[in-house]
Amino acid sequence: MDSAKYLFYLVKDHNHKHKLLVLLSSLILLLLTSFCSCSSDTISTVKPLRDGELLISKSKMFSLGFFAKGKSTSRYVGIWYYNLSIQTVVWVANRDTPINDTSGILSINPNGNLVLNNNLSTIPIWSTDVSLQQSQINSTDVIAQLSDIGNFVLMLNRTKTVIWDSFDYPTDTWLPYQRLGFDRKTNQSWFLQSWKTEDDPGKGAFTLKFSTVGKTQLFMYKHNLPWWRGEPWNGALLSGVPNAKRNRDTFNISFVQDDNNVALTYNMVDKSVVTRMVVQQSGFFQILMWDNKKSQWNQFYSQPTNQCDNYGTCGSNSNCDPMNFADFKCACLPGFEPKSPGDWYESGDGSGGCVRKNGSSVCGNGEGFIKIVSLKVPDTSMANAKGGLSLEECEKECFRNCSCTAYAVDNVSNGGSGCLAWHGDLMDIQKVSDQGQDLFLRVDKVELANYYRKSNGVPHKKRLAAILVASIVAVIVLVLSCVYCKWKKKTKDKMVRQLNQDSFGEKNGVQSNTHPNLPFFSFKTIMTATRNCGHENKLGQGGFGSVYKGCLANGQEIAVKRLSKNSGQGKEEFKTEVTLLVKLQHRNLVRLLGCCFEKEERMLVYEYLPNKSLDFFIFDQNQRSLLDWGKRFEIICGIARGVLYLHQDSRLKIIHRDLKASNVLLDAAMNPKISDFGMARIFGEDEIQARTKRVVGTYGYMSPEYAMEGRYSTKSDVFSFGVLLLEIIAGQRNTHCETGRDSPNLIGHVWTLWTEGRALDTVDPALNQSYPSAIVLRCIQIGLLCVQENAINRPSMLDVVFMLCNETPLLPPLKPAFLFNGNHELQEPSTSGSSINELTETTISAR
Template sequence: MNFAPGIPYILFQFLFLGLCSCLETISITQPIRDGDGGGSILVSSGEIFALGFFSPGKSNYRYVGIWYHKITEKSVVWVANRDNPINDTSGFLSIDTQGNLVLFDNNDQKVPVWSTNSSSLPTNEYAVAQLLDSGNLVLFQNESKHLLWQSFDYPTDTQLPNMKLGLDRRTGLNWFLTSWKSEDDPRIGNYTLRIDPAGSPQMFLYRGQVPLFRLGHWNGMRLSGFLVFTSDPVYYDSFVNNDKEISIMWNMYNISILSRIVVDESGLVQRYVWYQQENGWQQFLSEPSEPCDEYGHCGAFGLCDPNNTTFFECACLPGFEPKSPSEWNFRDGTHGCVRKPGSLICSKVINGLSLEACEKECLRSCNCTAYASANISEGGSGCLAWHGDLVNTRIFTPGGQDFYLRVDELELAQYTKKSKGSVATKGIRMIMVALGVIIFIIISFIAYWFAKMKRKGHRQLPLNANNTSGASPREEKLEESRTHPDLPFFDIRTLITATDDFSAKNMLGQGGFGSVYKGQLVNGQEIAVKRLSKHSGQGMHEFMNEVTVIAKLQHRNLVRLLGCCIHEEEKMLIYEYLPNKSLDYFIFDVTKRAHLDWSKRFDIVNGIARGILYLHQDSRLKIIHRDLKASNVLLDASMNPKISDFGMARMFGEDQIQANTDRVVGTYGYMSPEYAMQGLYSTKSDVFSFGVLLVEIISGRKNTESVNGSQFPNLIGHVWELWNDGRVLDIVDPALCQPFSTDKVSRCIHIGLLCVQEAATERPDISDVIFMLANETTLPPPNTPAFTFLYADSSKSSGSVSCNRVSITTLEAR
């Protein structure tokens, strides 16, 4: 027997489950109470979900929420009083005389903290609340089983199977997800996932009221705005659009598998699946994940192709050209494209065209810009037409659908081929297209010849825009590098203006690879210009490598590269400006590190770990950084960490585990022993560096400096000595004042020691590190860590080795 999801399905559950005496319920005589011992909880019949009082993260406030009952990691899926917490453990949840589910603070029982505000009950009825195995908390009349209220109608940040997102046209209920304020604060946050019912309904992720990511229209099989395969083996979606409601919901093919969709506090829509054998949530999907996911990234009539390697991911649709060519050249496509002069789309439709019904419908109206048609025989919804500006057009491989744009006949040869006009007309059109191509080639050749003659007859700009100097012998080689698909180039004049001709007052820091200057572009954007020294160890290879690698990476915990500049013998990188300098500026300074409490240090550790996880696992590339250290972690205005300096990074193949080099690069004190001694590097090399960094953050000491009274020559040895003696608190930075959790600090030191094991195979993956940081699972005992990494084999050390005392990324705000 099949039942449609929604209220009828819930009533069906009541008929068979609601009368079972073994089910726990909330009634007027049986409330749920908080308490110092954890209080009472309400558990669903299958023991899948529980409802009760909880405090999120480091918060002391109390909330009523629903979470997975048998999962040790408390994963909260719904919060009742998210904007009205209770200050202590005196709260209780009950049914009042009107049949409402009401939350009271026992210190003040006059005004409820939260209430369902449902309709009043008949005099001969009373209300009962029950938690279903679907995670839905329902309030119903005990005798008639009439539904009064359900938590699925008021989602917070999580969508569960069979939970609707959309709009009830009859009641006005709007089902949408809103992120938490932070992981410790369930208040309404900045990000919302909801359906926009205007026109053809589509799903958007908003930051405030601004669209951030478009999940797209329903095309009959799926939402069209993000990458999915046509046939998904894990879950399936269903969509309703009628006079009663607009809604989308999903379910698992295997209902025994636990899964949830969360809009997290950082603005990501993430799907998690619980893997019992690994005892943890595994991320199945995370969006937005690349530049093309950003709403309006390429502007109106722009096409975003994440696999485009010719210039950058944005291109104009046929018949269009960049609206702002100068911004386009700087890889900024937000201004979009405009129709080329003389390009006509509203010409008379030629009689006799044999087109599908959707195409005919679009061609009837000159206001129709484009159309797409899903295959109805495969479950598609048929014709979908667009009018006006096209925004957020992108290429998917696989998972997209055919899209037809209205263009001028001469702009697209394929469109001309559809015409059933005379052979003579076809021939004329083809000749015109051919002549146009020939003329374009001739003009391009002449322009190239003049440009080449100009380069030979003129001298290139020096670092003073008002003077000239002789061209470098390497000029042609550098000019060729400007065609690299991942290099957004800045003109030298722009950087001279932005930095006041690289004046000393704008210098932020100086190191072995050169200097860093603060600058401001004409649009007001602040930048940091890393000007590499002509005599630095970072040559053209490292420079091109850093740009190539970081230009492909997009993550909140990685520094953002804005562009680069090559001028004669000079090489410059342009980064986002981060006002709080680098991590070493804080943790190795007695006064400044006092401003980093335990909460902030732990957040920095987590942020660094997430950045490494992205490099190792979640990015399109598999990146080994090879030079992770405190000076290569920058801090933004909110003290969020961002990994920088990718000059020594290496890309791995998807199945590659380890590589070998005769050119050891990095920083002694952070190098893993197998890398320093044998030139072997892998993801475990970065894990080793992270372990060193973790211990440094906790202790406030540099690993390369010996500790008075210790028998070991470095910090790791000293920490191991104290750990074995049970003197864990002696490891902690004296500037780190209470309150902090001794258990959590001890656990972090334990994790750090696991990361610096002598054998790479004994170190955890960075994904395991993140799991261990977030959960109270049992940790394996560490073995004696590696101490020999301070002494590198000179036969392997012919490469670039940076000194930890001086860093190019020591930025100073002004």
């Protein structure tokens, strides 16, 4: 009221009109400042968040603030979608400690932690409770920011070092790019837990998490008891998440597992689709997608869907069939009988399960294994997984151990490998129509004989008729098979002859006799797998043609390189790549699965690598922050080992000639694999270097003697590796020319900084100075040694690998070669006899 009176007197006083203008301007500025603070995406020590204010992510996708649900007066801090008509909360901070009024304040305290207080209370209602080193504590440098993917991140503003983030503490919702799993080393677990009720976000009864016992599986628990179980990762699918065959075009799934870590993440193929996965308080795990037209959430997926999906519905050693509507859904496994016959037959209650039939013996008494097809395999908590075994070896392993109840293939990809063996009771088996696996069950000799008798036994007269018919059919099939095999062999021989005709291997004295061992795919198979090489399956394009993603009938994902019919250059690359890759096997080289060679069509089939190529990460402003120094160093060492294998450890001596970031692909675990061998050349055992008038490769990666004189050797690849190493450290292309920098390229810039004693200034800022300085300096020095102008001075790849893996003293590098400043590829022309270099602009696509 006093302010109003003061304003009134100012209006009356004509001598103080200018004061009125100043006051009004101040009020307008204050209002604008208040408005801006409410629409920021950041909290700082001087700018807390009060009840009634919002943080809004830059893309206006998510907001963070105080909320209450339904008729409840309890207030919570949470994150929800900002631009949807229905408030959908995806994360809650104080889910079990609500505020009872609107006095809540979310701020950053002097220790650098987010704290939630009300009524100016000194004891926080909720806190991030992160311990920082004394040297890190600078409250003015700590901020909390809401990202465009819905992650609330507490970090040091100057270095962008993450202190805490909400993605590590999910509530009931799993967002794209968020992970589920665990880390045994840090004792960290990422799991979902339902709300208590629709209006109460407190911790509810249902939890979705990965088990840490036995072979890892996805479980939903109700009050810590199993409620629903997804199958373990079988090399192709993880049941219970959207990686089933029907969902491959909707979701990108990444599953990483080792002795200490399990991490499952997903994102949408169509980034415009708003999706969330949630554990409902009713006990359902659901995938929901937003319908813009109807302004509502539509259910895409839900588990459990039937009574058999509930864990242990039929108890142990039994099979639950959800489609058996006529009879009881539970059936004991062969060789077993109900543990409680009264409950089983009279009450229709199968939860007691089954036990071995009385008097049966399954140890050293003529026992064996029978196959039960299309099952959700039993609970693997008590199972042992062993890799590298065939199905026959797995059977022998299980047979030797009388406690081994059953076995199955551990990894179904690539034809199946590894052994998964169960000991003791088999729990939670279900018959499924899709994605089922075969289970091999141990039974006694009586049950084994019954099994074979049921499989083969028919009445005598019918048996004779069946034998007669079967014999006739067998003869017809045999004749047709012989005709087919002869035709197939003739076709394949024709393919091999065409493939070997003028092939590179013969020109160098190396016969391509391994082509007949390479699997050939039919054109129809490739078209089916890639959906007729549809645009939606296209991964990239180059001078040879296009690359498509595909999925074979067995669920294996593949990448198909289809040669353009008008590409003479591609035809030569095709021959060279087949010639080399059928002879090369290394964990850091891309694996060739087969080829298609019908009429005018030429295609190469590779393993599919989901994380695209290295350039997609290190040259992208946003993606490169995903690669910390530890991962970059692993990639550097992996590339080095791959090149060393080409130069020295394989059966051939290979010069790649086009080693660059876009030709290094990354698998699901971000392991590097060198690709594109179309420009490679084979050297004889005693051959040191060769010369060509037709220079191929990429400017910025070519060594000076190769680019200027056409001379290439293993040291040419060493130069390219050195360039690539420096690019990985700097997060920049060699051809990148920065404003105000004297050097024409990255090599020159690094050399300048090295001579000035400031080499660490070249390190990628996205690493936030979170790296071991001594190791990074050593890598920079190794990179400079590799790009020295004189090839004689460069180390071999064996020396490079040794220097990367050891701490031996290094020679000082000599001045490197400063060559080109452009982003072009020099391609080998297809016209024979021509020595004119063809310069083409190339758009790099992730493959």
